[in-house]
Amino acid sequence: MYENGHRIMKPSRPVGIVGYGAYVPRYRLPGVEISRLWTGGAEPPPVREKAVPGPDEDVVTMSIEAARNALARAGIAANRLRAVWVGSESHPYAVKPSATIVAEAIGATPHVQAGDWEFACKAGTEAMQAAIGFVGSGMADYAMAIGADTAQGRPGDALEYTAGAGGAAFILGPAEESLAILEGSLSYVTDTPDFWRRAHARYPEHGGRFTGEPAYFHHIVEAARQLMEALGTRPEDYTYAVFHQPNVKFPQKAAKMLGFRPEQIQTGLLVDEIGNTYAGSCLIGLTAILDEARPGDRILAVSFGSGAGSDAFSLVVTEAIRERRDRAPRTRDYIARRVVIDYATYARYRGKIVLDT
Amino acid sequence: MHPARAWRGRSQRYRLEGEICEGCGARLFPPRDICPECQRPARTPYPLSGRGEVYSYTVVYEPPAGYEEQAPYIVALIRLEEGPLVSAMLTDVGPEEVYIGMPVEMVTRVLHRQGEHGVIAYGYKFRPVLRRTVMLPSPSAPVTA
Amino acid sequence: MREVAIIGIGQTPVGEHWEKGLRELALEALEAAIRDAGVERLDALYIGNMLSGQVESQEHLGALVADFAGMHGVEAVKVEAACASGAAALRIGYAMVAGGLADFVAVVGVEKMTDASGEAITAALATAADAEYEAVHGMTFTALNALLMRRYMHEYGYRREDFAPFSINAHRNAVHNPCAMLRFPITAEAFASARMIADPITLLDASPVCDGAAAVILCPADQARAFQERPVRIRASAVATDTVALHDRRDPLWLEAVALSAYRAFQQAGVRPEDVDFFELHDAFTIMAALSLEASGFAPRGRGVAMALEGAIFRDGRLPIATMGGLKARGHPVGATGIYQVVEAVLQLRGQAGPNQIPNARLGMTQNIGGTGATVITHILEAMD
Ligand SMILES: [Zn+2]
Secondary structure (H helix, E strand, C coil): CEECCCCEECCCCCEEEEEEEEECCCEEEEHHHHHHHHHCCCCCCCCCEEEECCCCCCHHHHHHHHHHHHHHHHCCCHHHEEEEEEECCCCCCCCCCHHHHHHHHHCCCCCCEEEEECECECHHHHHHHHHHHHHHCCCCCEEEEEEEEECCCCCCCHHHHCECEEEEEEEEEEHHHCCEEEEEEEEEEEEECCEECCCCCCCCEECHHHHHHHHHHHHHHHHHHHHHHHHCCCHHHCCEEEECCCCCHHHHHHHHHHCCCHHHHHCCCCHHHHCECHHHHHHHHHHHHHHHCCCCCEEEEECCECEEEEEEEEEEECCCHHHHHHHCCCHHHHHHCCEECCHHHHHHHCCCCCCCC | CCHHHHHCCHHHHHHCEEEECCCCCCEECCCCEECCCCCCEECEEEECCCEEEEEEEEEECCCCCCCHHHCCEEEEEEEECCCCEEEEEECCCCHHHCCCCCEEEEEEEEEECCCCCCCCEEEEEEEECCCCCCCCCCCCCCCCC | CCCEEEEEEEECCCECCCCCCHHHHHHHHHHHHHHHHCCCCCCEEEEECCCHHHHCCCCCHHHHHHHHCCCCCCEEEEECECECHHHHHHHHHHHHHHCCCCCCEEEEEEECCCCCCHHHHHHHHHHHCCCCCCHHHCCCHHHHHHHHHHHHHHHHCCCHHHHHHHHHHHHHHHCCCCCCCCCCCCCHHHHHCCCEEECCEECCCECCCCEEEEEEEEEEHHHHHHCCCCCEEEEEEEEEECCCCHHHCCCCCCCHHHHHHHHHHHHHHCCCHHHCCEEECCCCEHHHHHHHHHHHCCCCCCCHHHHHHCCCCCCCCCCCECCCCHHHHHCCCHHHHHHHHHHHHHHHHHCCCHHHCCCCCCEEEEEEEECCCCEEEEEEEEECC
């Protein structure tokens, strides 16, 4: 169903989130540790610390745990999923889907769509849009969308402070079974090369301040503004809002530009504690909100992926949240599980020390 | 290592799928097709819960070829709540935190990577049961304006 | 069935033989055994070896060693049962002679380990475990023994230092064994502060990686005197198996194959544990020595370490063990170890053990263990009057 000049997306069959799950690895690298190494401590870090995956973790393992949490909350058998989609910019294989491994591990194979999505930091919400379409069209009752990353910044680059690790999984299903019902979504996409990584490069490149106004702010604000306009909602109608979080300042500023108060974004703003989890960023924020939300609360979630585009979602929480929330660990449980490491350990865990050539 | 080797054991490796003996009800892991309790065929797949406790553990300081990047690491025997013992690495835990009897839960992690080019082997490891943070009713939770 | 005797023994020093390969080591031990027996012809040759395929890219050792030894056309086969390969080869040789299929049989245990890096040899040894359910989890042989040792300490309340007598005894005995690798005594203090390999196992709980070869010549007992003044009769030869994976055992601290193999051996020989004058056991790790003493019937459950602490395992004790250094200090060239144990037992029974001689040794027992107890082979040997 198209409305408002083909901008807002609403499935013909009402859709919502029936289960969600997060994952954040246990290691933390403090920003001051990076600053100590590369600037002698002169530069104040943009985030307090970031989550670092252990040596046996990657996008697949993080996705599996988030997916298991989502299934536990949904209370459905894995073989009822008709799609398992993983959005990431750090899939462990260049060729070979992460999604098949995740689907196999959670027991969703073989009658399942499985594939990997790539759109920088909005790969996860891109998969979520597709899952909404899948369920909304009646092709599936349940579809899983995951956003997860173990992003890396070049040692010494500004991105190194924030490139964190984590992920979140969402099971989209019929609205009547949902813990949060989708009111509508809207995507806003242009070709804007603010950040990229070439096929065989290890670390990404970026356009510096070009990543701000024309990229992040323009797409986030337009997607959010146009969605609210189409739905006839205003910032004060939302209990919570969550935006993609490349650092602390950007989402705070975007919220202000749109007319949201700091309290509305506080619950979902995790970047200071776990860093920018890229495809997981806005989605993990959303899980943290669902962990605390009450029935009737309205949530605005807006992702941003470099390259560039934003997906905006408007959700209303239902009664089902009360009993499902505690069927799996909460996002705060993972954030509280925190072991601080030094730069040397980080360098080893992240393969920055070459063991064999 | 040929990818078929890990592939054929994916159900066991990825999600700890064992077998149940239709004869005596014994739950088996690893799958062994003949029940060791009653010697009858036991080929019905059975998913283990992944919950158990540490029966014994050690820290490997001298790893075999292929495991250098994770060393030193902890390997353990886990007594699963369904009965079987299973050998696996412990993850997300330091040696000083582990003790015999520690409750653990299964997670799926990278077992080994075979360098930059090989197939990545995923499989079960165990970690301390994730602690739930105490969630008090939050007075600071934002309220709708 | 015919009675079988050992009429010749030979061994190379255990150590790092940089200048010698598998075939040279095997031949050196074989030649020494043939000289000792004074035999002219051999009907068959059995080679006990575990790692040649992995370390030297060489299998087919039966034909290889036979050819290198100039024994053209002879029956020759390699026998493999992990660390119990040596005794497994002896078992086959014994069966051939006992069954009348051959009269003069040579059994050689040979291992070349030093051509592989530390990581490679660790991985190679782990092939004795379950590749799909143990080794793939980064389990090493030392780690498996460490799991046993920690659980043992937990259940019976021992401290790590309590295992020291096993290593102190082995090192003390190795001093006077010219073929031993580690011919120096160690102290309890050194044991307590040794470098950790897999907690709680340290360097001084574990046997060293090394090269070596040992050989014996067998013939029907009724012909033995024609070749050897002091032949030794094989009174029992018994093999038992258990699960390859430690986790598949009902009770990991009870080595069922040790119990079965020892029981069968005592039955065959018609003797009791207290009749045995000394015991060459498989002390690849101190914990294995303790568990072997218990399951073999020499100590009650949980009392293997206590038995060592009481001094019963020393040369003047109730049951001397590792009388020539054991795996710990003579060295553990894995596939050769089972034959070294037998060669050393024969030296004791012939009264040729030098300063390590057990007075009036008449009945000796050897036990070779493959893996963490999956294959256990026990032999009982007796001096022939
Ligand atoms: Zn049964």
